[in-house]
Amino acid sequence: AQSVTQPDIHITVSEGASLELRCNYSYGATPYLFWYVQSPGQGLQLLLKYFSGDTLVQGIKGFEAEFKRSQSSFNLRKPSVHWSDAAEYFCAVGARYSGGGADGLTFGKGTHLIIQP
């Protein structure tokens, strides 16, 4: 079974500074990988995804993530954070089946991002 580890429960970053949120996964093959963001009282909004191809993927709101197979990682980055980026961030992995299908996602416990003025 797959698993996801987000080692940082909370991260505090100054507005305008760069950001990196860590995500490590455990899976026997190449999975589907996602980053979602959740604001208080809201559902999950997709930031970006990796299915195949280029290992550096671009997402919405200026976010990017890099899939590193050798490190089983899919870290999320942003060069300059804005106060509106304060939220909960979840990394998720989906199983990849030979028939091309997918199954329920396995989520990490999330990283709470705090932006200092």
Added chain:
Amino acid sequence: GAGVSQSPRYKVAKRGQDVALRCDPISGHVSLFWYQQALGQGPEFLTYFQNEAQLDKSGLPSDRFFAERPEGSVSTLKIQRTQQEDSAVYLCASSLGRGNDHTQYFGPGTRLTVL
């Protein structure tokens, strides 16, 4: 276009009551998923439908939880004889379920509080 919608947004139930939570997926989406998100945790998978077929219900925590999608569109998650540990946000997601796009789009969730 319209996203995934869920109703009600908030539900308060007394312990022992039955509840029904509704999910309207994005039109044309074949796959539908239910997740449970406890306070301060990531979502946990409950069950998965492809059209009207429930292909995976391995995440349902007990036989008090039941989900259906009789016509392959709207889905209902039913919890019988609710317990306090059932208090959580229940999220629904849908995806195209075809080709290579397995992106899941989430609804706003239903927050269930069991007193």
